[in-house]
Amino acid sequence: MTAPPTAAPDTRPPVPSVARPHAVRRRPRGRLAALPFLGPGSLYIALLVFVPVLLITAYSFFERGRFGGVVFTFTLENFARLFDPLYLGVVANSLGIAAVVTALALLIGYPTALMITRLSPKWRTIALIAVLLPFWTNFLIRTYAWILLLNNAGWINQALQALGITQEPISMLYTPQAVVVGLLYMYLPLMILPLYSSLSSQDAQLGEAATNLGASPFRVFRTITVPLSIPGILTGCVFVFVPAMSNFVIPELIGGGKTVLIGNLIRDQFLKARDWPFGAALALVLTISLLLLLLLQARLSKRLTDGKREKAGAAKGVVTDA
Amino acid sequence: MRRSRFIRIPFWLTFVFLYLPIVVVVILSFNDSSNLFVWRGFTLDWYGELFRDQAILEGLVNTLIVATGSTAIATVLGTLLAVGIQRYTKGGLVRAFALTPALLPDLLLGIGILSVFSLLGFSLGLYSVLLSHAAFSIAFVTAIVLARLAHLDPSLEEASRDLGAGPVRTFARVTLPQLAPGIVAGALLSFTLSIDEFVIAFFTAAPTTPTLPIVIYSMVRFGVTPEINALATVLLFVSVIAVLGAQRLTKVTEAL
Amino acid sequence: MRFTKSVAILAGATVTALALTSCAGASNDAIDPEADITEQSLTVSIWADYYPETLAEDFEKATGVPVTIVNHATNEEVVAKLTASADPGIDVAFVSGQYAQALNEAGLLQELDKSLIPNEANLYPEALELAYDEGNAYSEPYAWGTTGLCYRPDLTGFAPTSWNDLLNPVPALEGKTTMLSTERWMALPALKMLGESVNSDDPAVLEKVKEQMLKTKDTLLAFDDTTFYSKLVSGEAAMVEAWDGWCNYAIAEDPTVQFVLPEEGSDLWVDTMTVLKSSKNKEAAMAFVNYILEADVQSYVASSILYAVPNKAAVESLDPALVEQFPNLAIDPATLLEQETVVDVGQFGTEYTRLATEIMAAG
Numbered sequence: 001m002t003a004p005p006t007a008a009p010d011t012r013p014p015v016p017s018v019a020r021p022h023a024v025r026r027r028p029r030g031r032l033a034a035l036p037f038l039g040p041g042s043l044y045i046a047l048l049v050f051v052p053v054l055l056i057t058a059y060s061f062f063e064r065g066r067f068g069g070v071v072f073t074f075t076l077e078n079f080a081r082l083f084d085p086l087y088l089g090v091v092a093n094s095l096g097i098a099a100v101v102t103a104l105a106l107l108i109g110y111p112t113a114l115m116i117t118r119l120s121p122k123w124r125t126i127a128l129i130a131v132l133l134p135f136w137t138n139f140l141i142r143t144y145a146w147i148l149l150l151n152n153a154g155w156i157n158q159a160l161q162a163l164g165i166t167q168e169p170i171s172m173l174y175t176p177q178a179v180v181v182g183l184l185y186m187y188l189p190l191m192i193l194p195l196y197s198s199l200s201s202q203d204a205q206l207g208e209a210a211t212n213l214g215a216s217p218f219r220v221f222r223t224i225t226v227p228l229s230i231p232g233i234l235t236g237c238v239f240v241f242v243p244a245m246s247n248f249v250i251p252e253l254i255g256g257g258k259t260v261l262i263g264n265l266i267r268d269q270f271l272k273a274r275d276w277p278f279g280a281a282l283a284l285v286l287t288i289s290l291l292l293l294l295l296l297q298a299r300l301s302k303r304l305t306d307g308k309r310e311k312a313g314a315a316k317g318v319v320t321d322a
Numbered sequence: 323m324r325r326s327r328f329i330r331i332p333f334w335l336t337f338v339f340l341y342l343p344i345v346v347v348v349i350l351s352f353n354d355s356s357n358l359f360v361w362r363g364f365t366l367d368w369y370g371e372l373f374r375d376q377a378i379l380e381g382l383v384n385t386l387i388v389a390t391g392s393t394a395i396a397t398v399l400g401t402l403l404a405v406g407i408q409r410y411t412k413g414g415l416v417r418a419f420a421l422t423p424a425l426l427p428d429l430l431l432g433i434g435i436l437s438v439f440s441l442l443g444f445s446l447g448l449y450s451v452l453l454s455h456a457a458f459s460i461a462f463v464t465a466i467v468l469a470r471l472a473h474l475d476p477s478l479e480e481a482s483r484d485l486g487a488g489p490v491r492t493f494a495r496v497t498l499p500q501l502a503p504g505i506v507a508g509a510l511l512s513f514t515l516s517i518d519e520f521v522i523a524f525f526t527a528a529p530t531t532p533t534l535p536i537v538i539y540s541m542v543r544f545g546v547t548p549e550i551n552a553l554a555t556v557l558l559f560v561s562v563i564a565v566l567g568a569q570r571l572t573k574v575t576e577a578l
Numbered sequence: 579m580r581f582t583k584s585v586a587i588l589a590g591a592t593v594t595a596l597a598l599t600s601c602a603g604a605s606n607d608a609i610d611p612e613a614d615i616t617e618q619s620l621t622v623s624i625w626a627d628y629y630p631e632t633l634a635e636d637f638e639k640a641t642g643v644p645v646t647i648v649n650h651a652t653n654e655e656v657v658a659k660l661t662a663s664a665d666p667g668i669d670v671a672f673v674s675g676q677y678a679q680a681l682n683e684a685g686l687l688q689e690l691d692k693s694l695i696p697n698e699a700n701l702y703p704e705a706l707e708l709a710y711d712e713g714n715a716y717s718e719p720y721a722w723g724t725t726g727l728c729y730r731p732d733l734t735g736f737a738p739t740s741w742n743d744l745l746n747p748v749p750a751l752e753g754k755t756t757m758l759s760t761e762r763w764m765a766l767p768a769l770k771m772l773g774e775s776v777n778s779d780d781p782a783v784l785e786k787v788k789e790q791m792l793k794t795k796d797t798l799l800a801f802d803d804t805t806f807y808s809k810l811v812s813g814e815a816a817m818v819e820a821w822d823g824w825c826n827y828a829i830a831e832d833p834t835v836q837f838v839l840p841e842e843g844s845d846l847w848v849d850t851m852t853v854l855k856s857s858k859n860k861e862a863a864m865a866f867v868n869y870i871l872e873a874d875v876q877s878y879v880a881s882s883i884l885y886a887v888p889n890k891a892a893v894e895s896l897d898p899a900l901v902e903q904f905p906n907l908a909i910d911p912a913t914l915l916e917q918e919t920v921v922d923v924g925q926f927g928t929e930y931t932r933l934a935t936e937i938m939a940a941g
Contacts, residue, residue, distance in 0.1 A: 033489075037406025041399040041420065041460055048457040049423045052434025055441075066924045067683035069661060086932070090939050108339075111332035118329075128510065129565045134340050135514045136561045137347065137554040138538050144546040145343035147805075148350075153812040155346065171753070174800040185339065192336075193511050197466050197504040201473040217326070231472040235465050239424070246427040256800025257759040260939035266427050271654035272761060273931035274661075274680070276433075283430045290425040291418055298414035301472065433662050440664045525659060529621055529648040529667050540626040540649035542804075 053287075060280035068274030078281035087265065087282075094261040097176065098244040101183045105191040105240045106233065108184075113195035113232075114225070117202075128196065131189050139186065143253050146182060147173060150254075174256030182254040183244045190243070191236040198232020199225070230304045234297045242290055262286055344558065351551035368552040378553060381537035384448055388523070388533055389516040392455035397509045399456075400463025401501065405493075407464070408471045417468070424461035431458065432525035439526070446528040454526045455516045462515065463508035470504030609691045609860055616642040618859035620866055623648050623656055624672040628721075628849075630882040637869055643862045653677045660686055660854065669857040670866055675710035675848040676762075676922040678717040683922075687716040688853040694864040697871035704911045705888035708848055709919040717850035718867050721823065721885040723906065724846055724917050725758075725766055726839040728807065728825035730832070733816035741767040741840045744819060745794045752797040754816040756809060759801035761934035762920060763845075764791070767819060770842040776918045779926040784933050791937045801938060810835060821847070822906040823885035829904060830884065837906060839913075846917040848888070880907055886914075 060078050065071045081087070116127045134142065149155050150172040157169040172178060202225065210220045226233075248263035262282070269279030351369070355362035372378060407417050423431070435454050439446060478500070482492045498505075520535040527533060538550060626649040630636075634645050650656040653674050660666050661684060673681065681687050692698060698706070698718065711717050727738050734751065738744065745767055747755055758764055766776055768787040778784070799815055807828035809815040820828075825837040851870065853863040870876060873891035880887045881900055886909050887893065893908055901908045923930070 034406055034410035037402045038410065038416065041403035041406075041464070042416070044395075044399055045420065045423060045457065045460060048435065048453060049426070049431065052438045053426060053430060055437055056430055056434040064925070064928065065684075067680040067922060068657075068927075069684050086936055086939065090935070093939070108332050108336055111329040112336045115329045115333040128507070129562075130337065131340065132510055132514050133558065133561055133565075134344050136517055137344065137557050138535060138550075139518050139520075140535070140538055140542055141347055141546055141550055141554045142343045144542065145346040145350075148346055149343060151809075151812075152799075152814045185343075188336070188340070189511070189514070193507045194466050194469050197507045198469045198473065200503050201470045201500075203475075228473065231469045235469045238421075239462070239465070242425050246429075248429075252759070256756075256798075256802065257938050258795070258798075258801065260935055263427065263429075264938075265935065267429055268931050268935060270429055270433065271652075271658050272934075273928045274654075274657070275928050275931070278928070280430075283427050287422070287426055287430075291422060294421055294425065295414045295418050298417050302414075433658065436659070436662045440662060443664070445665060446663075446667065524655065525662065529623060530646055532648065537649075540651045 056276070057280050057284045057287075059277045060284050062277050064273075064275045064277050068276075070276055075277075078278045079285075081278060082281060082285060090260050090265050091262060093259070094245045094263075097180060097183070097259070097261065098241050100180050101187065101244045102191075102237050102241045104180070104184050105188055106237065109188055109191035109195055109236065110233070113192050113199055116192075116196055117200045128193075131192050135189060139249070142185075143182065143249065146185070146254065150178065173254060174258055176255065176259050179251050179255040179259045179261075182250040183247060186247070186250065187240045187243055190239040194235040194239060195229065195232045198229045198235070202228050227304070231301045234301050238294060238297055241293075245286070245290075344554075347551045347554045348558070350548055351555045353548055355548075368548040369556070371549050372552045372556065375549070377532075377537050378534070381532050381534040382557075384451075384527075384531055385517055385534040387448060388452045388455055389513050391452040392459055392516050393509055393512045395452075395456035396459030396463050396512045397505060400460045400508060400512075401467050401505055403460065403464045404467035404471055405497065405501075408468060420464045421461045423458040424465065426458070428458075428519070428521040432522040435522070436525040446526060448527070448531045450526040450528075451523050451531075451533060454522050455519060458522070459512035459515060462511050463505070466508040466511065467501055467504040470501060474500050609688075609694070609864075611691065611693055611861070613861040615859075615862040615865050618643060618862035620645040620669045620859055620862050621648060621667055622646070622670040622672070622866065623650050623668045625650065628672070628883055630878050636875075637866060640869060641862075641865055643865065645866065657681060665856045666854070668854060669859050669863040671852050671854060672720060672849060673852060674920070675708060675717070675719075675850055676920050678850045678852050679710040679922040681852065682711070682716045686855055688855045688857065688860055688863075689716055690714065690718070690853065690867070691864060694861065695868040695871065697868050700871055700873055700876070700889050700891040702888050702890045702911045704915050705848075708846075710848070710921045711850070717852045718871060719848045719888045720851050720870065721879070721883070722846060722848040722888050722914065723822040723886050723909075724839055724844045724914060725763060725819065725821055726825075726837055726844055727817055728810060728820035728828055728835060728837050729817035730810055730813075730835055732834060733813065737836070738817060738838060739841055741771040741842050743840075744817060745771060745790055747797050747817070751816055753799050754814070755798055756800050756802045756806045756815050756818045757794070757798060758806075758819050759803045759934070759938070761930040763819070764801070764934050764937065765930060766845055767840075768794075770840070770844060773842070776845045777921050777923055779923050779929075781929065784929060788933055788936060791933075792940055795937055795940060822909075823883070826884035826904045826906065833903075839917075844917050846914050846919045848919070849885075 059070050061074055061076070063071045063073050063075050063077070112131075116124055119127055147154070151157070152169040152171060152173070154173075156172070157166075160166045160170065206224050207220045210224060211217070215223070245261060246263040246266070247261065248267045251257070251259045251261050251264055266279050266282050266286070269275045269282060273279075352364050352366070353361055354365035354367070403420050407420065411417065431454070435450070435457075436446075439450060444450070479492055479496050482496045483489070487495070518535060519533075520539055523533045524536055524539075527536060538553075541547070541550060620643060622645055624647060629647065634647050637643065637645050648668070656671060656673060657677050657680065660668070660671065660681065671681075678687065695718065698714065701719065705719050705722070706714055708714075708719065727744060729738060731737060733754070744755055744757070757767070762776070765784070765787050768790045769776055769778055769783070771790070772783065772786055774780075774783050799809070802809065802818075806815065806818040806820060807824050810818055810828045811831045820837070822837055822839075825835065828835040829837070851867045853860055853867065857863055870879065871889060873889065873895060875892075876887045876889040877892035877895045880892060880896060884904055884907070886907050888911070896907060
């Protein structure tokens with residue numbers, strides 16, 4: 001990207017940049033302008049997501065029929081049941097595991113995304129595709145392959161024993177740690193892609209300028225790269241955290257059914273107990289909490305980036321003027 | 323710092339991690355034994371069986387149709403939403419609305435959409451899966467494009483408009499190209515999510531038009547057979563070819 | 579804000595409208611015994627690999643009715659789909675007995691017209707009085723069996739005889755056993771060991787089951803409903819809780835594997851064929867059920883899927899060599915019926931699910 005023409009004499013209408021931190025954004029020029037952008041997508045989501053979900057969550061206010069199904073007597077019992085220590089325990093466990101998975105994904109995904117942005121354009125696409133390619137085979141097949149690798153009679157244990165490194169098989173599967181690894185494996189690309197999208201939009205000049213001014217590579221990383229990539233980080237974290245909590249296949253297959261996450265809980269209510277109302281209540285509470293998380297992320301993201309962008313813009317001004 | 327070990331080591335580790343089970347799958351697809359723990363020799367038999375398996379081939383075609391269609395819808399609607407949110411909204415409400423589908427448990431969405439279709443008297447088919455997949459993919463495209471938008475220099479757009487270009491032209495010639503990497507990333511993700519999606523597809527597909535994950539899920543009752551491993555290998559191979567081919571044809575790399 | 583509000587109102591209005599719409603009714607036409615079934619076509623949903631490969635072609639050849647066989651992986655999923663959808667596009671659904679009972683209570687099953695299913699006479703008399711559906715009003719049994727212990731004598735070093743051998747294993751076997759994860763079958767061994775009914779709906783009893791299972795959980799390798807037999811074959815596990823038919827798959831790969839029905843007793847489970855009320859091809863569907871109940875067909879089923887079938891004529895015509903290899907195929911119905919038939923426990927079902935959750939989520 002070449003230097004934008006902000007270096008030229010300023011002919012734009014004056015904008016009080018102190019009074020409004022969002023100076024760089026325009027106020028909506030009438031609803032009409034927004035319609036083609038916000039309209040189609042919102043309508044689609046309203047009809048195909050909100051209506052179905054509202055329908056099911058409406059069930060949470062009713063009772064389970066004797067053999068399953070829904071009986072339309074109003075009750076708040078389902079929400080009261082949520083406070084059972086058993087379920088709260090499952091929630092806490094899920095939060096913990098999802099948090100660990102997200103942290104690991106960030107730790108591994110960030111350097112990977114960063115490296116990808118530093119490749120030549122041709123290799124960049126190849127790397128991105130390479131990240132996604134395993135996910136174009138089937139998740140069940142990959143999960144079973146992991147089981148094959150990790151179980152007590154599996155390839156890794158066989159190799160270790162053949163090489164004489166261990167005598168007894170190491171128990172790697174059917175543990176909460178295995179569940180973490182399984183979830184990490186499933187959702188890593190969901191961290192890498194938003195990170196890449198955000199990192200690749202950063203102006204390389206900023207880093208170069210800072211280096212020219214004497215900053216060490218680590219300092220550039222710490223004060224410029226990371227802060228500017230916060231929207232990507234937050235997006236990636238949400239993308240990983242959310243499904244990590246609702247997944248039910250990994251805890252079952254790789255956790256050996258010995259770890260119960262919210263996803264299993266909800267699945268069990270809908271499918272096994274045929275208790276749609278309770279399942280709906282669980283799902284409703286889960287969704288609302290995640291929604292709040294999302295709103296928090298949006299606020300945080302905006303507050304942090306607008307601040308940084310101001311600084312970055314100022315820095316750029318300095319750089320190009322010099 | 324460009325290629326320091328702190329970046330390079332995790333980078334390569336990531337790929338080893340991602341491809342370890344893939345290697346297992348590919349190797350086993352050539353194993354002349356249905357016992358997964360013993361190597362008995364090289365064979366192409368499973369590939370033969372694979373190509374004779376109608377159910378799998380139909381499932382594959384269905385999946386590709388659904389993935390392509392839903393990605394198209396999601397990319398267009400999602401990008402528009404992202405731009406709209408960035409430009410025309412202040413609070414997080416519309417944004418939260420747009421991103422909520424990504425937060426919902428897929429089971430909820432699947433049963434919900436099925437119930438609605440059922441109440442409205444629509445019969446299921448491939449189209450119902452396609453529409454359902456697009457519904458949650460929109461959220462992902464929106465989020466990814468937003469992450470990129472948060473960073474773009476708006477002065478370029480302003481300059482373009484100052485120089486006389488109308489809003490449409492500015493959008494097409496200035497905004498979109500800047501967004502391209504985000505849009506591509508979003509589309510890729512949307513396609514990936516759709517290909518592998520089981521739960522929603524299970525509830526919204528007609529029994530006679532299953533997608534590949536549905537076919538495979540019901541087949542792995544006893545664990546994965548070598549035929550299924552052969553399928554995975556073929557998928558991998560075909561994906562690589564398709565992507566390299568597409569790259570030749572488009573100038574996406576320039577935009578990146 | 580106005581924008582989001584209008585969207586919300588739109589969504590709310592749509593939901594209300596939908597909720598007020600009556601559910602699409604089931605197809606209520608009476609059965610017409612004279613109907614020409616060759617003008618109908620069938621969609622049958624059954625577990626993968628749970629039927630002879632040539633079943634669809636054979637049926638079409640025999641009756642002229644084209645049939646498409648689709649697969650489902652578990653009872654719960656297909657029941658959820660049938661419940662949520664007014665017209666799931668399925669004519670014949672294969673589900674286990676207690677699920678057929680639940681489906682019937684929900685009004686989703688068609689009452690069977692026995693004049694279209696004369697082959698019912700081939701069944702063992704006991705198979706006509708199964709507790710979840712006495713007289714087979716809305717289901718016909720396809721395969722049946724019991725739950726027991728499937729084990730490798732070379733790895734266990736002894737022949738287990740009691741559920742206790744699994745629930746409180748000797749130290750050498752710790753970490754080498756698995757149990758079924760479906761809640762009714764997870765509770766089964768403890769229930770039987772305590773001398774209780776498999777259909778118990780007594781909270782105090784379940785509490786005792788929980789106490790035992792919390793101890794057992796620490797000794798288990800995993801809860802596994804699907805790959806437990808391959809764990810036996812690979813040697814990861816030495817003894818697993820298994821359905822007898824599944825144990826045959828292990829025996830087929832490793833002839834040293836044995837199956838035993840523990841002395842405290844077990845359950846009788848039955849996989850059944852049902853016709854959906856929403857089906858538009860009811861006569862053809864019943865012809866399909868009738869076809870399965872033919873002696874050679876059900877015998878072919880038994881030898882293909884290695885499960886015991888409740889068809890007297892079929893069992894008598896089984897190849898003796900096969901029966902020698904897989905003895906449970908010719909199990910005496912009296913023995914089976916000594917076990918308790920699994921029935922749906924209605925509202926109490928949620929307690930079993932909760933029990934399973936408690937056990938699986940524990941430390």
